[in-house]
Amino acid sequence: MHNVIEALKILSFRTLFDAIADAAIVMENTGHVVLMNPAAQQLFGYNENELMGVAVEMLITPRYRKQYRYYQTLFLDKPAKLPMGTGNEIMACDRSGQEMLLDMSFSPIEVQQQLYVLITFTVFRQRLKVEDTLRVREECLRLAKQAAGFGIFDYDFKRGVVYWDRKMREFWGGYPGEVISYEGFVAMIHPADRVGRQAALDYAMNPASHGEYKAEYRVIDPLEKTERWIAVAGRVYFEANSATRLVSVVRDVTEQKIFQKQLRIPRNEAEKIFEQQAAARTASAIAHELNQPLTAISAYSEVVLQTLRNDNFDVKRLKNALQGCVEQTQRAGRGLHELIAFLQKSELAAESLDLNDVIREALDVVVSDGSGKFRTRLKLEKDLPAVQCNRTQVHKVLVNLFRNAAEAMRTADSPILTIITQVQALNDKRMASVIVQDNGPGLDQTMAKRIFEPFFTTKQTGIGMGLAISRALIEANDGELWVEPDGEPGAKFHFTLPFAPESYLS
Numbered sequence: 188m189h190n191v192i193e194a195l196k197i198l199s200f201r202t203l204f205d206a207i208a209d210a211a212i213v214m215e216n217t218g219h220v221v222l223m224n225p226a227a228q229q230l231f232g233y234n235e236n237e238l239m240g241v242a243v244e245m246l247i248t249p250r251y252r253k254q255y256r257y258y259q260t261l262f263l264d265k266p267a268k269l270p271m272g273t274g275n276e277i278m279a280c281d282r283s284g285q286e287m288l289l290d291m292s293f294s295p296i297e298v299q300q301q302l303y304v305l306i307t308f309t310v311f312r313q314r315l316k317v318e319d320t321l322r323v324r325e326e327c328l329r330l331a332k333q334a335a336g337f338g339i340f341d342y343d344f345k346r347g348v349v350y351w352d353r354k355m356r357e358f359w360g361g362y363p364g365e366v367i368s369y370e371g372f373v374a375m376i377h378p379a380d381r382v383g384r385q386a387a388l389d390y391a392m393n394p395a396s397h398g399e400y401k402a403e404y405r406v407i408d409p410l411e412k413t414e415r416w417i418a419v420a421g422r423v424y425f426e427a428n429s430a431t432r433l434v435s436v437v438r439d440v441t442e443q444k445i446f447q448k449q450l451r452i453p454r455n456e457a458e459k460i461f462e463q464q465a466a467a468r469t470a471s472a473i474a475h476e477l478n479q480p481l482t483a484i485s486a487y488s489e490v491v492l493q494t495l496r497n498d499n500f501d502v503k504r505l506k507n508a509l510q511g512c513v514e515q516t517q518r519a520g521r522g523l524h525e526l527i528a529f530l531q532k533s534e535l536a537a538e539s540l541d542l543n544d545v546i547r548e549a550l551d552v553v554v555s556d557g558s559g560k561f562r563t564r565l566k567l568e569k570d571l572p573a574v575q576c577n578r579t580q581v582h583k584v585l586v587n588l589f590r591n592a593a594e595a596m597r598t599a600d601s602p603i604l605t606i607i608t609q610v611q612a613l614n615d616k617r618m619a620s621v622i623v624q625d626n627g628p629g630l631d632q633t634m635a636k637r638i639f640e641p642f643f644t645t646k647q648t649g650i651g652m653g654l655a656i657s658r659a660l661i662e663a664n665d666g667e668l669w670v671e672p673d674g675e676p677g678a679k680f681h682f683t684l685p686f687a688p689e690s691y692l693s
């Protein structure tokens with residue numbers, strides 16, 4: 188017994204250390220390896236010399252290093268034994284890259300007031316299978332991510348930091364660190380896109396949204412000054428109804444955006460050219476139309492001046508000339524008003540209304556404004572479903588059709604001038620049909636083709652915009668306006684308007 192005690196007294200620390208069955212490492216308080224026993228050399232596949240002076244964290248799988256550093260700092264701040272099974276599990280990596288889940292224990296050793304740490308590792312054999320499966324899954328995810336070119340980030344709201352993978356860092360102009368402050372992350376987002384992105388995030392952070400986050404924004408490369416379009420889809424996680432983190436998958440959609448933009452350019456240009464042509468045509472037509480009344484006004488004014496120069500001027504001549512001025516001014520004004528009304532049509536809203544009422548109102552206007560003497564016959568349909576349209580616009584169309592009919596009939600020699608207005612429900616088409624018929628001279632095929640052209644008129648003081656505007660207004664209300672050529676007797680105009688949805692659903 189005495190011999191045994193003596194023998195143990197001379198047993199060196201090194202012999203004892205090398206005899207430990209578990210893998211063991213001694214490190215300095217800086218985290219660097221000073222000793223490594225044979226079990227550790229076998230477990231990690233390195234010999235002691237290779238790891239001498241190397242940081243222990245180099246043996247830890249990169250994505251667990253942060254966690255390891257946390258254990259290490261915790262221990263070095265307050266060196267007390269941290270035995271196994273107290274949650275110091277970590278994923279480490281051997282020389283061949285094989286990952287293994289290890290349980291670690293930390294023990295302080297003080298030699299000449301210098302702190303060293305003995306770390307022992309044991310392999311979590313019972314967990315290996317689960318970890319293997321997880322590793323396979325992780326690998327699959329990594330491959331899928333790589334194939335699709337996705338980046339992933341994890342924004343920790345409490346700490347205000349973003350953990351991101353390599354791909355994400357590439358998107359953000361090759362930022363070097365695995366962690367970035369949230370402010371740094373946002374600073375590279377295009378200022379014009381920040382508000383929209385924040386709105387999407389605010390929505391996702393509201394528990395009512397189930398955390399769904401979707402956004403598209405531009406990221407500016409600080410060095411290259413180039414921008415990249417990013418599409419993000421992610422989920423916010425909550426703890427006790429408060430958002431704690433956002434995990435997202437990110438895609439670079441720059442090419443897609445460029446393609447979409449290219450598609451839009453020719454359309455925009457085509458639209459612009461069309462608009463310019465339409466504007467030029469309309470402007471020249473207006474100039475042409477105004478030219479006549481302006482020339483006439485100028486001629487009448489000359490007459491007035493000449494007449495006034497004469498002391499015994501002829502009052503009747505003066506009156507006629509001034510009357511001519513007034514008429515021509517009114518003609519020009521009417522044309523411009525109609526154009527303005529046409530251009531403003533898009534600002535008016537549609538409503539559900541009784542078409543029979545609008546017809547009666549429009550007819551009253553034409554009868555009382557002295558457009559001519561004629562009879563009216565209304566063949567209205569009782570219980571006609573309500574139509575969905577803009578009252579002012581349909582009223583304008585009806586007044587125009589009635590006025591045209593009255594004016595056309597002035598030249599006719601029929602003893603009984605009549606405007607017949609017929610209303611029918613086209614139930615199969617869910618439309619109301621209106622026919623305005625007169626017994627004036629009517630229209631032949633050639634005329635019928637031209638009357639909807641802007642500025643086509645056969646009247647001395649006509650503008651030729653009434654029917655063009657009327658057709659545009661009916662079409663703006665989802666209906667159609669046409670004329671039946673060679674209608675007997677006189678002209679026969681048709682138009683349709685859709686029923687209000689509730690009138691045929693009920």
Ligand code: ADP
Pocket residue numbers: 591592595625627628629630638643644645646648649650651652653654655678
């Ligand atoms: P304007 O107000 O100058 O008459 P419109 O667009 O209203 O312009 O009509 C264009 C032309 O269509 C008229 O000048 C006329 O020749 C013809 N027209 C319109 N309505 C009738 C009708 N009921 N009967 C015969 N011709 C018509």
